[in-house]
Amino acid sequence: MKTLLLSLLSLVTLAWGWDVFATATPAGATIWWVARQEVLNLSGLLSVAMMSLVMYLATRPAWLEAPLGGMDRIYRTHKWAGILAVAFAAVHWLTELSGDILKSMFGRTGRVPKEQFTGFLDVLRDLGKDMGEWAIYAVLAMLVITLWKKFPYRAWSLLHRVMPVLYLMLALHAVMLSPTNYWAQPVGMLMAGLLLAGIYGAIESLRNGIGKTRETAGEVVGLSQLGGDITTVHCRLSSAWRGHRAGQFAFVTFDDKEGAHPFTIASADRGDHTLSFEIKGLGDYTRGLGQRLRVGQSVRVEGPYGRFDLSRRNPQAKQIWIAAGIGVTPFLAWLESLQTDPTNAPAAELHYCTRDDATDAFVPRLQALCAGLPGIKLHIHGAKQGANLKAQNLGVSGHTEIWYCGPTGLANLLRDGLKSLGLLPRFHQEAFEMR
Numbered sequence: 074m075k076t077l078l079l080s081l082l083s084l085v086t087l088a089w090g091w092d093v094f095a096t097a098t099p100a101g102a103t104i105w106w107v108a109r110q111e112v113l114n115l116s117g118l119l120s121v122a123m124m125s126l127v128m129y130l131a132t133r134p135a136w137l138e139a140p141l142g143g144m145d146r147i148y149r150t151h152k153w154a155g156i157l158a159v160a161f162a163a164v165h166w167l168t169e170l171s172g173d174i175l176k177s178m179f180g181r182t183g184r185v186p187k188e189q190f191t192g193f194l195d196v197l198r199d200l201g202k203d204m205g206e207w208a209i210y211a212v213l214a215m216l217v218i219t220l221w222k223k224f225p226y227r228a229w230s231l232l233h234r235v236m237p238v239l240y241l242m243l244a245l246h247a248v249m250l251s252p253t254n255y256w257a258q259p260v261g262m263l264m265a266g267l268l269l270a271g272i273y274g275a276i277e278s279l280r281n282g283i284g285k286t287r288e289t290a291g292e293v294v295g296l297s298q299l300g301g302d303i304t305t306v307h308c309r310l311s312s313a314w315r316g317h318r319a320g321q322f323a324f325v326t327f328d329d330k331e332g333a334h335p336f337t338i339a340s341a342d343r344g345d346h347t348l349s350f351e352i353k354g355l356g357d358y359t360r361g362l363g364q365r366l367r368v369g370q371s372v373r374v375e376g377p378y379g380r381f382d383l384s385r386r387n388p389q390a391k392q393i394w395i396a397a398g399i400g401v402t403p404f405l406a407w408l409e410s411l412q413t414d415p416t417n418a419p420a421a422e423l424h425y426c427t428r429d430d431a432t433d434a435f436v437p438r439l440q441a442l443c444a445g446l447p448g449i450k451l452h453i454h455g456a457k458q459g460a461n462l463k464a465q466n467l468g469v470s471g472h473t474e475i476w477y478c479g480p481t482g483l484a485n486l487l488r489d490g491l492k493s494l495g496l497l498p499r500f501h502q503e504a505f506e507m508r
């Protein structure tokens with residue numbers, strides 16, 4: 074994520090720098106006014122570049138999963154690019170306001186002359202200016218509610234739908250207010266490419282086209298209720314489903330009004346277009362979902378996505394797999410996929426953390442799945458039984474790889490614990506949070 078963001082920011086800064094050196098300073102302009110103009114240009118360019126990346130990543134580009142490390146990381150990059158875009162937009166806006174301060178300090182002389190337009194272009198330029206200003210206020214407000222985790226997800230997601238419109242307003246602002254000479258230079262070409270990618274993302278989002286080419290229709294063929302408000306949902310999809318790798322997830326729509334929610338495919342690819350999901354009631358929609366779903370109802374599954382994939386493990390590394398709570402789902406798929414060839418299954422220590430191992434319905438499932446896999450050693454950690462998992466009990470030694478799926482709090486605790494022991498194993502983590 075950091076590499077992509079830093080590379081793009083550097084590329085835009087270099088292209089801007091090229092223009093600064095290639096273009097003569099306007100006659101009579103003083104250093105203060107030139108500096109203000111260039112900070113205005115650079116902050117605007119960086120903001121639009123980040124915002125274009127945000128819009129493109131919102132289209133869930135599966136081809137970027139390998140370089141960026143999975144769809145959960147793409148979403149994290151989307152979020153951080155959004156935060157950077159708003160920060161640069163704020164600098165841009167403050168720099169614009171600084172004109173009055175400069176005027177009071179140095180007077181009007183030495184200002185960078187404004188480009189003159191007439192007719193329709195002038196009208197569009199004024200419109201672009203106003204749109205940019207309104208859009209900046211709106212994206213600042215959006216950032217605040219995005220970072221304010223207590224703001225309800227559903228309301229946030231509804232408000233978030235306005236982002237493509239705000240982006241198109243900012244794109245118009247960028248096109249109309251960028252210096253005209255940019256369009257004949259590397260900076261203009263780079264911006265044009267980024268704007269095209271961003272506009273594509275905005276249009277896909279507005280026409281509800283995101284993920285449609287990866288969506289397969291099907292029906293719910295089985296439902297069962299586990300303890301702790303967990304529902305097992307079995308689905309049969311049409312033959313268009315291309316299959317999945319154990320550990321991947323999909324966006325599942327049971328109800329058009331509600332839209333898609335991401336769930337891990339908790340079963341292996343059986344080659345018959347059937348999938349199972351284990352869904353825990355964690356919020357407004359998923360709570361009581363088992364009572365609302367019906368066998369025979371239609372379902373749409375978009376995917377598969379994700380790189381929490383058994384085939385990506387390093388066969389030379391010691392394997393430690395940690396599942397906590399509903400984070401057990403990718404491991405259920407892994408264990409199911411290994412049943413076809415148990416003798417070739419890798420050796421691994423599988424830790425499952427639960428509130429109460431005496432009542433947890435996944436405990437007997439895991440025991441049954443591991444019974445046929447001699448290389449997998451299952452450890453159950455029941456919090457009620459006082460058996461919380463600690464970093465020092467993981468047995469990390471030599472070249473170790475940890476695969477973790479569960480709450481972020483426990484992941485951070487284990488990472489910190491390992492660090493304090495001077496241990497730095499490779500830590501693969503599936504993020505169950507996208508906002």
Ligand SMILES: Cc1cc2nc3c(=O)[nH]c(=O)nc-3n(C[C@H](O)[C@H](O)[C@H](O)COP(=O)(O)OP(=O)(O)OC[C@H]3O[C@@H](n4cnc5c(N)ncnc54)[C@H](O)[C@@H]3O)c2cc1C
Pocket residue numbers: 145225226227322332333334335336337338351352353354355356357358359360399402504505506507508
């Ligand atoms: C890659 C991935 C795999 C997951 N796998 C499973 C699984 O196998 N089993 C399981 O029970 N849960 C899984 N989850 C979590 C599940 O998606 C959320 O619990 C569910 O969407 C909550 O919806 P809600 O409306 O009931 O909750 P709310 O209270 O409305 O939201 C709670 C949180 O859930 C997330 N969320 C809600 N709606 C969406 C959405 N449409 N898209 C993205 N995130 C959303 C947000 O982070 C939100 O803050 C997974 C999440 C991710 C990202």
